Amino acid sequence: MCGIVGIYGFSDKTLVKRMCDRISHRDPDEDGYYVDDKVSLGMRRLSSIDLSTGSQPILSENESIIVVFNGEIYNFRELREELEQKGHRFSTNSDTEVIVHAYEDYGYDCLKRFNGMFAIALWDTNRKELLLARDRIGIKPLYYTLDNANIVFASEIKPILEYGIRREVDEIALANYFILRYVPAPRTMFKGVNKLEPGHYMVFNEKGMEKRKYWDLKFEPLSGDRNYFVKTASDMLRRTVNKTRVTDVPVGAYLSGGIDSSVIVALMSELQEEPVKTFSVGFEGEYDETPYARIVAEHLGTEHHEIFVDEPNILPEIFYHFNDPIADPAVIPTYVVSKQARKEIKVVLAGEGGDEAFGGYEKYAHELKMLNMFSRLPEFSRSMISGIAKKFPETSRMRIYAMFVVNKRNQQESYSFRLRHRDLGSEYMISGLSDEVDEMVTNSFDKRDYVSNMIYFDIKHTLPENLLMKWDRTTIANSIEARFPFLDHELLYFAYNIPYHLKIKNNGKYILRKVASELLPMEIVERKKHGFDVPIKEWFKSDKLDEYLSEEKIKDTPYLDMNKIKEVWDRHRKGSSDYSVLLWKCLCYVMWCDSYVV
Numbered sequence: 001m002c003g004i005v006g007i008y009g010f011s012d013k014t015l016v017k018r019m020c021d022r023i024s025h026r027d028p029d030e031d032g033y034y035v036d037d038k039v040s041l042g043m044r045r046l047s048s049i050d051l052s053t054g055s056q057p058i059l060s061e062n063e064s065i066i067v068v069f070n071g072e073i074y075n076f077r078e079l080r081e082e083l084e085q086k087g088h089r090f091s092t093n094s095d096t097e098v099i100v101h102a103y104e105d106y107g108y109d110c111l112k113r114f115n116g117m118f119a120i121a122l123w124d125t126n127r128k129e130l131l132l133a134r135d136r137i138g139i140k141p142l143y144y145t146l147d148n149a150n151i152v153f154a155s156e157i158k159p160i161l162e163y164g165i166r167r168e169v170d171e172i173a174l175a176n177y178f179i180l181r182y183v184p185a186p187r188t189m190f191k192g193v194n195k196l197e198p199g200h201y202m203v204f205n206e207k208g209m210e211k212r213k214y215w216d217l218k219f220e221p222l223s224g225d226r227n228y229f230v231k232t233a234s235d236m237l238r239r240t241v242n243k244t245r246v247t248d249v250p251v252g253a254y255l256s257g258g259i260d261s262s263v264i265v266a267l268m269s270e271l272q273e274e275p276v277k278t279f280s281v282g283f284e285g286e287y288d289e290t291p292y293a294r295i296v297a298e299h300l301g302t303e304h305h306e307i308f309v310d311e312p313n314i315l316p317e318i319f320y321h322f323n324d325p326i327a328d329p330a331v332i333p334t335y336v337v338s339k340q341a342r343k344e345i346k347v348v349l350a351g352e353g354g355d356e357a358f359g360g361y362e363k364y365a366h367e368l369k370m371l372n373m374f375s376r377l378p379e380f381s382r383s384m385i386s387g388i389a390k391k392f393p394e395t396s397r398m399r400i401y402a403m404f405v406v407n408k409r410n411q412q413e414s415y416s417f418r419l420r421h422r423d424l425g426s427e428y429m430i431s432g433l434s435d436e437v438d439e440m441v442t443n444s445f446d447k448r449d450y451v452s453n454m455i456y457f458d459i460k461h462t463l464p465e466n467l468l469m470k471w472d473r474t475t476i477a478n479s480i481e482a483r484f485p486f487l488d489h490e491l492l493y494f495a496y497n498i499p500y501h502l503k504i505k506n507n508g509k510y511i512l513r514k515v516a517s518e519l520l521p522m523e524i525v526e527r528k529k530h531g532f533d534v535p536i537k538e539w540f541k542s543d544k545l546d547e548y549l550s551e552e553k554i555k556d557t558p559y560l561d562m563n564k565i566k567e568v569w570d571r572h573r574k575g576s577s578d579y580s581v582l583l584w585k586c587l588c589y590v591m592w593c594d595s596y597v598v
Helices: 013-021 076-085 095-113 157-161 171-180 226-244 259-271 290-300 315-319 331-341 354-358 362-374 379-389 397-406 411-421 437-444 450-476 489-496 500-504 510-516 536-541 551-555 562-574 580-596
Strands: 002-008 030-035 039-045 065-073 116-124 129-134 143-147 150-154 200-205 208-213 251-254 277-283 303-309 347-349 481-483
Touching: 002 013, 002 065, 002 116, 013 030, 013 039, 013 157, 030 065, 039 065, 039 116, 065 095, 076 095, 095 116, 095 129, 095 200, 143 157, 150 157, 171 411, 171 437, 171 450, 171 580, 226 259, 226 489, 226 510, 251 259, 251 331, 259 290, 259 347, 259 354, 259 510, 277 290, 277 331, 290 303, 303 331, 315 331, 315 580, 331 450, 354 450, 354 489, 354 510, 362 411, 362 450, 362 500, 379 397, 397 411, 411 437, 411 450, 437 450, 450 481, 450 489, 450 500, 500 510, 536 562, 536 580, 551 562, 551 580, 562 580
Parallel strands: 251 277, 251 347, 277 303, 347 481
Antiparallel strands: 002 039, 002 150, 030 039, 065 116, 116 129, 129 200, 143 150, 200 208
């Protein structure tokens, strides 16, 4: 696991060294550099495989191919054996060297052979060509900025800021953020700084730059009965847990007490003799989820650790690591549990992706039901309901509910409306700014059933740019590597193509629950989906967050209206409606601006 930085178009080792210093938290074990007259590469390494000979950059035998990379190639041993049979000779035991030789043999198609998570920078000295690539799902991030014929890139935005770009807010990115809770690729909140999309690579040479897609999640519905899907899912999960737990350093698991993380821990317990080190985090009172994790830990005999959070005073420390604002309050417990886990382990397995793979979110079944119910509503009825709705305030829940019914004409319109209005008042807060949400939905939806289209949108956008970015920032900030067995691309393809009615049956994740029923107590298996609650609703009713969203900070923040924030905050404190998520979006954006722009 590494952080990578680089420059194409000119040579500047001093700049690359400064860039590496900005991500020293990611990879404390060592650094490395390669510089010639056309490219400068740097890396910071958190060693987890091949501790003695896996230093980067790694070069080919004739030193014509140079690679730095962030991530893990889980099938590197199989690829190494295949490449050795073709005559390649290896000098290390690292997965990085496999990238070098795979590129020599397969060219850009080597990316299709890698099973893992990665952001790769490869310099081909013969062709004078730089290859940048991001893994299929987008587990590992890669940022870049273009300056005429030059490119500056890194695993985070902070190193790119060392190049001296202007720190301006991208208006469209801001509008996207206030609707989606995150900034979707290729934009970032910084104007002129982009993210490489998942499943894409870019090539830079004397002819210019070209970006290509090398992978997409195909919709090819599978046939079979329930038993076939349960057995196949069980077998595939065992294989992917086994390969993602392979490491040369201590490994553990995050255990929330939900079905996804519990299945991961159960399979780890099957595959190793020693007790699994598990880590849970909770809040005192009604938000405490640790009792469910404790049930699983006791059932499986894990070496269990619990951490509790009671105050938001750790926010400045957390948000320093977020180059883009992400309005997910779960960054707090994830950061805290990562900080604690690092005392025991270097690698952790987590259950992220289970909801997307196996259809666990309640919205999938609810949206399908609502669209089926209201899509045939006559236009005169829609007009009447719309007229009544406009009599209510723009931020009122009654108006949103009424327009929710009116906008159930087709899949795209229905889902766009849901995204825009799931957080009360988001469009009101940024009125006048243009967003790309409708375009994103249209481009994501195809001739699939509604559930499969929603899952595809989440896998292509919400998962990589929100949930996985949260994990990358909170774990790497504490020099710990997170791995996600549910996001093996072969498992994800299989689960995505299970018939949708089996996925959403009986409160969702029907097939996964059947797998879990052979591993876990039934009170965990039958437990209804429950997100990780953070008490921001109560915090915004008290004074605990006042210093982070103060009038002084807001007045210096571009595009925010102090009067609108006061209005919704006052209504929230009076209990008129719950505006906690909207206020949290404002807080995250204000703290980001305070760190990087103002």
